Amino acid sequence: xxxxxxxxxxxxxxxxxxxxxxxxxxxxxxxxxxxxxxxxxxxxxxxxxxxxxxxxxxxxxxxxxxxxxxxxxxxxxxxxxxxxxxxxxxxxxxxxxxxxxxxxxxxxxxxxxxxxxxxxxxxxxxxxxxxxxxxxxxxxxxxxxxxxxxxxxxxxxxxxxxxxxxxxxxxxxxxxxxxxxxxxxxxxxxxxxxxxxxxxxxxxxxxxxxxxxxxxxxxxxxxxx
Ligand code: ADP
Ligand code: ADP
Numbered sequence: 001x002x003x004x005x006x007x008x009x010x011x012x013x014x015x016x017x018x019x020x021x022x023x024x025x026x027x028x029x030x031x032x033x034x035x036x037x038x039x040x041x042x043x044x045x046x047x048x049x050x051x052x053x054x055x056x057x058x059x060x061x062x063x064x065x066x067x068x069x070x071x072x073x074x075x076x077x078x079x080x081x082x083x084x085x086x087x088x089x090x091x092x093x094x095x096x097x098x099x100x101x102x103x104x105x106x107x108x109x110x111x112x113x114x115x116x117x118x119x120x121x122x123x124x125x126x127x128x129x130x131x132x133x134x135x136x137x138x139x140x141x142x143x144x145x146x147x148x149x150x151x152x153x154x155x156x157x158x159x160x161x162x163x164x165x166x167x168x169x170x171x172x173x174x175x176x177x178x179x180x181x182x183x184x185x186x187x188x189x190x191x192x193x194x195x196x197x198x199x200x201x202x203x204x205x206x207x208x209x210x211x212x213x214x215x216x217x218x219x220x221x222x223x224x225x
Contacts, residue, residue: 007057030184035210041193082151084161097131121153141172
């Protein structure tokens with residue numbers, strides 16, 4: 001599903017955020033990317049979402065070299081890949097329904113089909129009864145679940161999340177991680193950047209460890225203690 005082949009990323013005027021990074025994530029796998037602040041976790045995810053481009057090396061998604069996707073191809077890529085952010089990035093003046101519907105607005109899907117998909121996504125995160133409300137009326141954990149519903153509404157094959165539990169208390173964080181594991185259990189590939197080691201250990205999934213942009217450990221799920 002995901003393949004990084006000797007990938008390096010240097011930001012303008014900066015040092016190397018990623019350095020000769022190589023790894024693969026299989027279809028249907030769930031993996032964490034961890035490491036200190038500045039280790040390159042966000043950068044790794046941004047290369048997958050084509051928010052950034054590598055300086056060297058090749059990133060492949062489903063056998064497709066991402067370098068071959070130009071600006072015009074990015075919306076199509078984003079439908080194959082759902083993204084969840086730490087700060088959920090909801091539009092605060094739109095209803096929960098409208099927020100989740102957003103990724104379906106590009107591409108000419110009929111309104112009835114959009115409604116069906118939005119309700120299915122909200123149901124999966126347990127928020128169907130909130131569809132008419134504004135985000136501000138929801139708790140932090142609920143808002144993050146809306147962010148997840150928006151990420152999965154277009155039925156992506158890959159779900160990536162950058163510190164999705166960074167703003168949540170430990171109980172809610174466990175709940176949100178459980179939700180990601182549920183999506184994995186129905187076939188979605190999941191890649192999550194997180195620095196919350198106790199939480200990661202609890203999940204017993206593969207852990208890829210970065211240190212100053214280099215891969216320093218890759219622990220298989222069954223080896224997580
Ligand atoms: P992490 O997500 O692990 O905290 P990041 O990928 O955000 O790490 O950052 C990796 C390194 O790249 C850090 O040194 C950071 O300061 C730098 N960096 C990230 N984004 C940019 C940017 N847009 N411009 C310059 N440097 C950046
Ligand atoms: P996170 O810790 O959630 O990865 P950061 O605080 O590292 O987020 O980065 C927030 C935003 O600032 C990101 O869009 C990142 O690309 C950018 N950024 C991070 N470090 C730098 C930097 N040294 N110079 C410029 N932009 C940066």
